[in-house]
Amino acid sequence: MAEFMELEGQDGVRMAWNVIPGTKQEASNCVVPVSAVYTPIKPFPNMPVLPYAPLRCRNCRSVLNPFSIVDFAAKIWICPFCFQRNHFPPHYASISDENLPAELFPQYTTIEYQSPGEASSIPPVFMFVVDTSIIEEEMAFLKSALSQAIGLLPDNSLVGLITFGTLVHVHELGFNTIPKTYVFKGSKDVSKEQLLEQMNFFLIKPKPPTGVIAGARDGLSSESIARFLLPASDCEFALNSILEELQKDPWPTPVDQRASRCTGTALSIAASLLGACVPGSGARILAFIGGPSTEGPGAIVSKNLSEPIRSHKDLDKDSAPHYHKAVKFYEALAKQLVHQGHVLDLFACALDQVGVAELKVAVERTGGLVVLAESFGHSVFKDSLRRVFRPEDKDLGLSSNGIFEINCSKDIKVQGILGPCASLEKKGPLCSDTIVGQGSTSAWKMCGLDQATSLCLIFEIVKKEIPDATLQSSNNQFYFQFLTYYQHRTGEMRLRVTSLSRRWVAGPGSIQDLIAGFDQEAAAVVMARLVSFKMEIEAEFDPIRWLDKALIHMCSRFGDYQKDSPSSFSLSPRFSIFPQFMFHLRRSQFVQVFNNSPDETAYFRMILNRENVANSVVMIQPSLISYSFQSAPEPALLDVAAIAADRILLLDSYFTVVIFHGSTIAQWRKAGYHNQPEHQAFAQLLQAPRDDADAIIKERFPVPRLVICDQHGSQARFLLAKLNPSSTYNSDSHHPGGDIIFTDDVSFEVFLDHLQRLAVQ
Numbered sequence: 216m217a218e219f220m221e222l223e224g225q226d227g228v229r230m231a232w233n234v235i236p237g238t239k240q241e242a243s244n245c246v247v248p249v250s251a252v253y254t255p256i257k258p259f260p261n262m263p264v265l266p267y268a269p270l271r272c273r274n275c276r277s278v279l280n281p282f283s284i285v286d287f288a289a290k291i292w293i294c295p296f297c298f299q300r301n302h303f304p305p306h307y308a309s310i311s312d313e314n315l316p317a318e319l320f321p322q323y324t325t326i327e328y329q330s331p332g333e334a335s336s337i338p339p340v341f342m343f344v345v346d347t348s349i350i351e352e353e354m355a356f357l358k359s360a361l362s363q364a365i366g367l368l369p370d371n372s373l374v375g376l377i378t379f380g381t382l383v384h385v386h387e388l389g390f391n392t393i394p395k396t397y398v399f400k401g402s403k404d405v406s407k408e409q410l411l412e413q414m415n416f417f418l419i420k421p422k423p424p425t426g427v428i429a430g431a432r433d434g435l436s437s438e439s440i441a442r443f444l445l446p447a448s449d450c451e452f453a454l455n456s457i458l459e460e461l462q463k464d465p466w467p468t469p470v471d472q473r474a475s476r477c478t479g480t481a482l483s484i485a486a487s488l489l490g491a492c493v494p495g496s497g498a499r500i501l502a503f504i505g506g507p508s509t510e511g512p513g514a515i516v517s518k519n520l521s522e523p524i525r526s527h528k529d530l531d532k533d534s535a536p537h538y539h540k541a542v543k544f545y546e547a548l549a550k551q552l553v554h555q556g557h558v559l560d561l562f563a564c565a566l567d568q569v570g571v572a573e574l575k576v577a578v579e580r581t582g583g584l585v586v587l588a589e590s591f592g593h594s595v596f597k598d599s600l601r602r603v604f605r606p607e608d609k610d611l612g613l614s615s616n617g618i619f620e621i622n623c624s625k626d627i628k629v630q631g632i633l634g635p636c637a638s639l640e641k642k643g644p645l646c647s648d649t650i651v652g653q654g655s656t657s658a659w660k661m662c663g664l665d666q667a668t669s670l671c672l673i674f675e676i677v678k679k680e681i682p683d684a685t686l687q688s689s690n691n692q693f694y695f696q697f698l699t700y701y702q703h704r705t706g707e708m709r710l711r712v713t714s715l716s717r718r719w720v721a722g723p724g725s726i727q728d729l730i731a732g733f734d735q736e737a738a739a740v741v742m743a744r745l746v747s748f749k750m751e752i753e754a755e756f757d758p759i760r761w762l763d764k765a766l767i768h769m770c771s772r773f774g775d776y777q778k779d780s781p782s783s784f785s786l787s788p789r790f791s792i793f794p795q796f797m798f799h800l801r802r803s804q805f806v807q808v809f810n811n812s813p814d815e816t817a818y819f820r821m822i823l824n825r826e827n828v829a830n831s832v833v834m835i836q837p838s839l840i841s842y843s844f845q846s847a848p849e850p851a852l853l854d855v856a857a858i859a860a861d862r863i864l865l866l867d868s869y870f871t872v873v874i875f876h877g878s879t880i881a882q883w884r885k886a887g888y889h890n891q892p893e894h895q896a897f898a899q900l901l902q903a904p905r906d907d908a909d910a911i912i913k914e915r916f917p918v919p920r921l922v923i924c925d926q927h928g929s930q931a932r933f934l935l936a937k938l939n940p941s942s943t944y945n946s947d948s949h950h951p952g953g954d955i956i957f958t959d960d961v962s963f964e965v966f967l968d969h970l971q972r973l974a975v976q
Contacts, residue, residue: 219734226325226713227257228697229828231741234732235676235693237626237721242676245729246768247738248745249627249674252828255699256614256711258666263317264327269710270307270318274299277622277696280714281321287311295694295716296622318712328710329703338371338706339615340444340498344485348380348464348474349505349591353564356592357503358458360600365454367604368447375444375488376454379481380464380474381510385414385488386457388450389442394457399484401477401510407487414443416491440492472518476506478570479513479544482559482577486548490555497615497702499558499583499663504569505591512544515570524568527808527816541573549577553637556616558663559583562600563814564591571821572813579821580637582617582663586917587818598918610666611916616708617661617701619670621645624693626678630654633744634670635825636661647675652748664701667916669827671744692716730773733789739796740831747805747820758806766797770974781971798939798966799836799853819870822917830869830915837868837937842904844896854939854963858926858954865904866934872911873922873933874904881925926954939963 223229230251236242242249270279272294284293287310290303303310310316318326343361347354368374376386383399397414399405405413416439445453468474482502489498509518515537516524525535552559560583563569571587578585584603588595603611619636621629628647631638631654641658651673653659661668699711720728742765746758769790776784786794804811804819811819823831841851842863851857857864860879866872876884880900883889889898912918924930940956941964961969 216734216736219737223828225259225322226715227254227259228252228713228715229734229737229740230717231734231738232729232732233717233734234728235717235719236725236729237676237691237719238678238680239676240679241721241725244772246765246772247741248630249676250737250741251672251674251695252669252737252740252831253672253697253713254667254669254827255617255619255661255697256612256664256666256668256701257827258612259325262325262327263323264329264709265317266329266331268330269328269712270301270304272297272299272301275622278698278710278712278714279318280696280712281319281324282692282694282714282716283319285310285319295692296624296696324715325711325713328712330708330710337493337496338373338446339369339704340373340375340489340493340496341368342375342377342444342485342489342498342500344481344500344502345376345378345461346380346476346478346503346505347378347461348476349565351463353505353591354461354463356590356597357505357564358461360591360597361503362455362458364600364604365447365451365458367601370446370448372447373444373493374447374450374454375485376457377481377485377488378461379477381466381477383477383481383484385443385484387442388445388453388457391453394453394460399480401475401480404480404512405484405487407490410484410487411491443488444492471520473509473516473520474506475510475518476508477510477514478502478504478508479541479548480511483512483548486551486555486557486559489557490551495556495616497556497558497663499560499613499615500552501560501562503562503591504565506565506569507567508541508570513541513548513570513573515541515568515573525572525813527811527813530572530813538573541570542576545573545575545577549580549637552577552581553660553662556660556662557581558615560603560663561585562588562596563818564588564593564596566590568812568814570814572817575817575821579635579824580662582635582661582668582825584611584663584665584916585818585821587814588920593920595918595920598912599916602916602918612666612704614664614704615662615702617664617699619659619661620698620700621657621672622694622696622698623674624695626676627693627695628675628677629657630673630675632659632670632672633748633824635664635668635821636670647677649675651745661699661701664699667827667830668825671741671824673741673745691718691720693719726773730787730789733773735790735793735796736832737828738793739800739835740828742797743800743803743805743831743835744824746800747823750806751820759801762797762801762806766794766970767973769793770970771976774974776971776975779975781968781975784971784975794967794970795963796832796836798963802960803835805834822870833867834869837866839867840865840904840907842900844900848903848907852939853937854941855935855954855956856941857938858934860926863900863904864934865907866937867911867919868933868937869915869919871920871922871933872908873924874908875931875934876923876925878926881928 231247236245275297277296282295291300378384382401384396387395485500507516508514529535558581559577561578586599630647630649631651633652636659638653638656639658639660641656645657646655695715697713703709749756808816839851839853842848860877862877864875888894889901922933940958941962942955944957
């Protein structure tokens with residue numbers, strides 16, 4: 216595992232197969248697709264930033280890299296992707312073996328170019344879209360969080376404010392004599408043209424001819440824009456006074472009805488307003504939503520409380536009347552935002568569902584952030600919002616306006632990307648006919664991206680036959696190049712280039728090579744993203760069966776066994792943890808939707824789809840650390856046997872961090888022993904998991920929920936649900952002080968037993 220981590224430390228890439236199956240048939244026998252999880256703008260302290268433009272191949276447009284073959288005498292370089300011979304321009308005249316430009320250094324496979332003079336003139340833009348159809352208490356929490364966030368905004372950033380409930384209010388911050396708002400009906404979608412006309416953007420100049428999209432470049436004067444988007448330093452006072460006076464939606468709600476809330480209309484108006492004022496800039500819409508949308512386009516439920524909000528069962532049976540219409544509306548909104556280059560961030564805080572499942576497409580295609588909490592007063596929301604604007608806690612490194620492109624050797628095609636991006640529909644010879652996620656393109660738009668954003672690229676090997684052995688030994692490298700063109704948060708445009716080479720093998724005897732290059736963590740994450748994707752788009756898809764079939768195929772292909780003898784079965788250390796990952800993935804919230812709402816499932820999958828391998832593995836198989844008087848803190852098996860009366864357990868399942876006190880520890884704590892000077896050691900034992908939990912929480916976005924519970928307490932369910940049920944209510948072995956799990960799920964031992972029996976057939 217260590218060498219794969221090292222590769223990630225150099226290039227931000229983890230590949231499931233680091234030695235690649237060389238033919239189409241071999242690749243399909245490998246079950247897990249040839250794939251890479253890539254973090255485009257992962258920070259590297261030693262990465263050079265070059266102050267000049269990159270040198271590109273004149274045929275395939277790939278960038279000069281350490282794998283290019285260079286003839287120093289003739290000043291020519293040969294592109295490793297298309298074998299085109301390219302001449303070096305005059306300013307490379309002095310290069311030689313001893314005098315290499317940085318981009319040819321073998322250790323600089325990842326490098327960044329910074330084009331001077333290409334900085335964007337438009338500062339960052341934040342449009343706050345705030346729900347007012349919430350109870351007074353929530354309103355107070357939200358107002359305090361927002362005024363804190365506004366105080367943390369960069370001084371030069373432009374800020375706008377829209378509030379909505381039954382109606383949509385667009386606040387004219389530039390009008391400082393009295394607060395002035397434009398009001399739109401929530402039940403009706405407003406087109407961009409109607410919006411501009413009603414907000415009399417055209418008072419100063421004649422209206423542009425029809426068919427021309429208005430924008431900063433063609434006629435909207437800066438005075439018009441400054442009415443609604445003001446620098447934070449100028450409008451902080453106006454914003455805070457509007458927030459102070461902000462009331463909950465005044466329209467009365469009958470007892471048997473839900474509050475009227477027009478989320479879709481408000482987001483559509485925000486998108487159109489930004490599209491008119493600052494198209495092509497890195498603008499973000501921050502939506503704060505406190506309940507389900509019941510009005511206008513994008514509504515997810517009717518106002519009658521007698522109609523429940525859609526559940527997974529309703530979606531499976533296709534009996535959710537509003538769902539498809541709302542998704543279609545948000546797909547159109549996503550398309551508009553991607554075209555404008557703007558991001559939608561979602562902060563959903565309510566005990567009920569708010570429509571994250573429908574909004575998912577707009578947030579994911581634009582690369583927005585998403586936070587789901589129970590209340591605007593919850594630390595999950597408050598700390599996460601603060602982290603967006605306060606880099607000193609954990610710098611998210613928010614960047615914008617990204618375009619991601621791929622080049623690879625001619626025997627490889629791209630099926631698509633699973634992750635926060637949108638296809639730019641750039642078709643070409645690289646595109647596979649099979650589409651996974653955002654496919655049939657070799658370029659993608661990433662309106663918003665941060666230092667942790669990770670894309671999962673799925674490749675297809677197209678080479679049919681195995682060439683003879685002599686050719687294989689001389690030319691057995693596949694090359695990949697990932698180009699990310701993005702606006703750095705300093706405002707300047709940068710190009711990050713990562714070039715990789717991986718050896719391919721084919722034919723008899725290649726199995727040992729494949730095993731040696733298998734990264735089981737990356738493979739588990741790719742399978743998790745794939746199964747989540749298939750569950751969303753394929754009707755009648757059975758995820759458990761698909762995962763089991765894949766695992767059995769893998770084990771019978773790569774396991775060591777005698778036919779029909781399960782006891783002889785063994786797996787190489789490279790594969791040994793993979794069945795365990797699959798066991799936990801089958802039980803995880805990505806696959807088991809029972810007991811989760813469609814909103815929660817959508818939220819979990821959105822985070823899985825944007826996180827790197829290490830974080831995703833924790834979501835699939837949580838980590839467990841045990842604290843006791845007998846030993847230093849040590850990792851424990853994720854098993855019910857880890858529970859003991861005199862132990863504290865710290866479970867990290869990414870979304871929640873659980874500190875679990877064994878029954879004896881809990882009794883001592885309740886008796887207050889930790890406050891007595893002679894029990895200093897006990898106080899330290901109680902404090903150690905708290906410190907470790909704080910360190911985890913500090914590192915993470917969205918901030919996880921912290922649960923502190925005792926054995927046999929109601930909140931112990933957060934831990935028990937994740938443990939392997941090796942002793943259940945109907946098994947014989949119970950150890951004193953331990954625990955049992957009330958479940959009919961099979962334990963990992965039984966699962967492995969069945970797997971071995973099926974794999975050796």
